[in-house]
Amino acid sequence: MEKKKLALVWLATFSVALGVTNTVHVAAQEAPPPPSAPWVPLSGSVADIAMNADGQAYAVGRDGTVWRWDRIEVRWRPMSGKMQRIAAAEGNRPWAVSDDGTVFRYNGLWWENRAEDVVDVAADTLGNVYIAKNDGAVFKWYDLRSEWRPVTGSAVRLALDYDGTLWAVASDGTVQSFDGESWQAWNGRARDIAAGGIGQVGIATPEGDIRLLSEADAAWTKLAGINDVVSLVIAPDSAVWAVQSDGDLYTNRPVSSTGEEAENQRAKPITARSITPESIAAEVPSAPVQSAQSIAAPDVSTQTAVVEDTPPNQDRGGVIDPATITADGPITFFDTNKSADRIAIGKDGSIFALDSDGNVLRWSNSRRDFESFPGSLVRIAVDPEGTPWGISNLGRVFFNNGTKWEQVQDATASNIAIGSGGTVVIADASGTLFKFDETRKRFNRIQGTGVDVAVSPDGDVWVINADGFVQRCDDFPCKLLPQKASDISIGPDGRVWIVSEQGRLMRLKKDGSTFEVVTTLGQEPRDVASGPNGLPWFVATDGSVFASSYFERDESEDRMIAARSSGDTVGTGASESPVSDSPSAITFSKNMRFDTLDNGDITSGEAWIEAGNDELVYAYSTQTRSFHTYDERRRTFVSKKTVLGTNSYEIEGFVVDSNGAIWADVNNVGQSATLQGLYRDFDGSLRKYDDPCNTIEDVGIAPDDTLYVVCSFASGNNKLYRKPSNSATFREIRSTVSIDKVAVGRAQEIWVIDFDGYVRQWDGQDFVKRPRTGQEASAISVGADGSVYIRINNDLAKWNSANQSFDKVNNIEINHLTVDQTGRPWITFDTAPEIKRARQ
Template identity: 80%
Template sequence: MKKLMLALIGLATFAINLGVTDTLPLAAQETSTAPAAPWTALSGSVADLAMNADGQAYAVGRDGTVWRWDLVEIRWRPMSGKMQRITAAEGNRPWAVSGGGTVFRYNGLWWENRAEDVVDVAADTLGNVYIAKSDGTIFKWYDLRSEWRPVSGRAVRLSLDYDGMLWAIAPDGTVQSFDGENWQAWSGRARDIAAGGTGQVGIATPEGDIRLLNDSQKVWSKLAGINDVVSLVIAPDSAVWAVQGDGDLYTNKPVSSTGDQTQTQNQQARSANARSITAEGIAVDTPSAPVQSAQSIVAPTVAPQTAVVEDSRPSEDRGSVVDQASITANDPVTFFDTNKSADRIAIGKDGSIFALDVDGNVLRWSNSRRDFESFPGSLVRIAVSPEGVPWGISNLGRVFFNTGVEWEQVRDATASNIAIGSDGTVVISDASGTLFEFDESSKRFNRIQGSGIDVAVSPDGVVWVINADGFVQRCDDFPCKLLPQKARDISIGPDGRVWIVSEQGRLMRLAEDGATFEVVTTLGQEPRDVASGPNGLPWFVAINGSVYASSYFERDESADRMIAARSSGDTVGSGASESPVSDSPSAITFSKNMRFDTLDNGDIATGEAWIEAGNDELVYVYSLQDRKFTTYDERRRTFVSKSTQLGANSYEIDGFVVDSEGGIWADVNETGQTTVVGLFRDFDGSLREYDDPCNTIEDLGIAPDDTLYVVCSFTSGNNRLYRKPSNSLTFRQIQTDVNISKVAVGRAQDIWIIDSNDNVRQWDGRNFVLRPRSGQEAQAISVGADGSVYIRINNDLAKWNSANQSFDTVNNIDISHLTVDHTGRPWITYDTTPEVKRAR
């Protein structure tokens, strides 16, 4: 909060040495007069100004120079490029329009050309981006496919409110809003429009006045005291910032250095309006009355139904140097929603925060941008050293650490989990639960006593584990001491406080007795992954992927982007490999007899049926009898018809997969009255053909990040594997001498195949190796986003067991077709009834 307040203070008190591009000629310019109270002049002269819901501000100077407000250093920083219009999006990723009509997106290092012939652009922190072209047409950006799609309506100016609603000025100057389906016309005409604050919308009229929308009365109310306004923005604290025709900048809500009045107003505004901005809203923190956002999650000091306690500081030798990170915070733990998502998270003693997304991509938290930024590399486990160096485990079980230039592999080591203590002790556990500690002098891992499927290390190097039965153990002696508490995840911070996520999904910490755990309330949020940082303050990832923080750890971030830019992202490595054991709380604990529920067929036609789990988290069934699709409706507990162009035309297909948008990629082989053959995507009522490199498509697979895999057959008799990223139209071959029949892909591009001899294989970074090494025949394979691998052996279901490197057969189920959903649960169809079943 304090930084965002300082941002506004900086805007109000720092001279803006900004170079004026021409303003929109919607009306004749009038002579500017000095605004009256409450308007306050700000130093400098600008052509355009933008600010997002997080308070991140940008400006375009009169000479076209782009400036970014640095929330850390409290000053304006010049950016590359010459622009005319600018909009603030999520993180430090603004969009801007040049004088030549090109719209650019800033990628963190440079501006990327995204479209031509553009007059305005609007973006928000939710990921929405719209442009208006010179002919008035409107387009929306779809980042997943890196493409623009047309939107109905016409506009010359655009703005997005904090809920993602689009506001626009039409070519005739009228004001309109778009809710994603319908346009609504509003009275009045405007030359510029802005949305922000606690639901405010404002316009600059052709006469140069500012008017704010009175939503209840559907009228525009004039803000007195200013004229000749050509551009405006509304800040998160609802202050209006106005640019006059001569470039002079004014605000109607000056920010005082004390912030007392502003704080009171902000608290009143938020309590009266359901639209709350981010947790670090514009307000000043004071020790006596810290401001909390409406989205904050607070562990109260007094909570009769929970076991939350306040920790006192440990006794300290006042004559010695105290490691500040090791001092336990004595305030109640307060969580707030970062509005960002991840799959796993790790924190170093220095406050460095790294995470993995659901596809295994490495992310690094930026305090200044309040966002995760991309960091080179792909992993399935992550840990951070005391100095902020990320370590991790690849999908092949290989261990790496980042040198600042590349990911260096630790030779002769494979692992399933990794943890680093604040003293620098690095410990891994392999697929069988065996523990190893890293020896810095030899750069190798040595076997240590104990075993566990998950591991944490205390500041004095003591290893804690979650054992194979799910119980927490402390291994300061051997045998390890068993604590009467089951857990899914464990983390220990620099202060020595032990945090766990219990088997029931509760956040807990070790009590003062050192033997029991007490619940820390998360007010309805169910954690699945926890990481403790400096002063014992944790972050956690909820089961829906949302990331919650209890503190932003101040650190020098000046070199972060440079390290990311120069570092290689190669985390393939070489040598021994293994599949890390899944410790996902959503993963099924495997047993020889798995329990299945028989599902209602609903609209599924009688006959053979294929089943596929889509990246959109729906499960699809394709009936070979009527060539129609159905999806499972959780609420109705049955399969319901899915309207598709493939189904409407009764096209015959030989296989399909589903991307995260619900687009069905199908190998169409219709040779009836109409010949339709090849790779097609059925989405949103249209069927689009894509070029593929095959003579004939043998199989399709799709990764959790929507990378498409195609097995192609050729007249030579050799089958080859190709892949196409979601943002590309180009297929590239994966070089291998293995003749491939079927493909399935998990997170972090974990590729599994069945070869032409029916053997199961896994990609090790260089080739496809047998799994297990002795070989295993199968007729079908599916991989879940959590890493679970299932195969069909004749009519039997089997699951890959990483611990013993073999497939274990499920004894009590017969199957014809199978799929694995995003939680790791197998779904099957059997016979021609068909029977459809889902594992519990």
């Protein structure tokens, strides 16, 4: 129902928002007959439109202006840049093609150049992105490695359905679909193609008709009443929008035909202002966020919160779900006289808890007590049907299927939350968020980061960030609220509950941005869970459990399920071992197994090691001044011919881009040839690049080949500069910190070691200490997956965002380190030297 309403508001407002934009006038020509019922005109001059499975809409005006539909403020917002084609992806991260054939990805603040010579782009909310180039070649985007990989086939127009199947129109107009392995040809010819709705695919034919595919008989059915169509899109509610050659926009689903209280859905009038597009390549080093230090939590006087009447939530059938109705009257707590360490409540009223040893407990209303339930966990959550999910003391994710704890493969986590709508979200030790895909039984990465997580009934994610502040991630970048918290929960009524940093129980006010204190009988909460009707339970600091209500439910099978269920929560695969099993103070040490690798020709001296963006791992011998790469097939390091190595030029550091080009800080002074500064060694040639440094102190590279250099000056304050891969100019990242070393991960996530030896992370405004109490290190490396490793003396340690600390990796000594594309650390030690990598 929500997507349907959004589509209607989108329609109702399109003409208001885009109808006054500048248009491109064309020469007079014979106009086609106007569309007839059920097609309804919407004024405005449109070049392209897009809408994803979540109902997020975008449009490109005939003048190239890009517009984004703001679902919260119910209006169109102009975006920077001038585009020709657009595709709606996950969150507020659309992809678009400019009129010169450059494809861009919006990062939340500006458009990032991703490829040239492109004619079309298609994207979806699953993370799939495809482009078609001028020569018809098709490529797929791999976000982890920030690279395009070729796909067999040829196309000039692309579309993705909600299941990730690629649909394409070839240069001769033929229609094809690609399931990831092979292409299937379909009858008919098209000039444009769209996919959406409930498995619907539509085309605009060369004659300007719209036809929808019937997969059962592989036939296209014509939609009557419209012609001269050049572009179309299919919305989540299966409505079709069509753009004619003159830019006129039509829909076959008028607002008044839905019976959905159209008056209440109508957006407020909007007067479009004159927009001057911003520069596509804005000179900002990273997507800025509010600095935690600059936000002061508001003074809150203790008061008794009173729950006021709120309209009930409704499901698709219009039937009121009693659990979603916010309880009336003040919240009053009573002592259950029971104890626990953590607690979780499902929409059906099922209450699960963990004791101080991690044993699983289930609440019984009839016995007014917690009863033993098989299993041992450190985190617990409950889905809408009352099924418990949890994280084991090895960091593995499980859910109970009624007879055993079933492991979700290839997933490790430090926190878990489930919305009353069934959305399951985890946060791993680095703070990365993942959402469970029920169909594929796996977790997929989503936008945002956080050390604790909660999920609203609509599936919106709320987090507590690394600095302790509450953030709402219904859009990206996440919105930061001026309130710190140590725990967070959202009930079926949508109300957000937190335990503040000062140990107060608080609830989000109706303004959606501030919290009010709820009295707790003089107790200090440390963990909160909200149940049906927004009625919470909490665990006090002494372990006592307090309730505001018992939730009526059928408990007749609870003991039977417990009796037949296995308690095995060990599992297999990747793990992270807690030092303490206490769920309220979980910390991790890392137990990794390393393989010793064959050094090849590197027989003596130190070896510097670096994971290249070309997916190879490079070693540089300081003894022979030569480069080597690891040959996976031969299981050894082999010599790599380079200009630097052939001439034995002395270098101070290096990185490798996705083409295999070596960028090196060369310091070959007083030798046969004097070379000093930044050089690029590629394909048998050595080229010097202008850098802003008096002396280069360090070099780093992001997964998208953005180059970073740390410069020292006579003033004594080291500065950081960055150069995008498509630019020859370095620009300063302004900071109050003097920097010594730099490492960069996904999404331009910048980590440095400052001049005093402390680890810091860029927060959008400056480099802040990680952890806030400070951690000294002598080396740092960041993987393309976001993994952060440092060297502490000769020890290896990994960043744990959940605990805001670096966890020591046991039984390994290091001199140099790098992190490969999969997040595995590689290390070198001693002058023999030993080269090792972590096992997968």
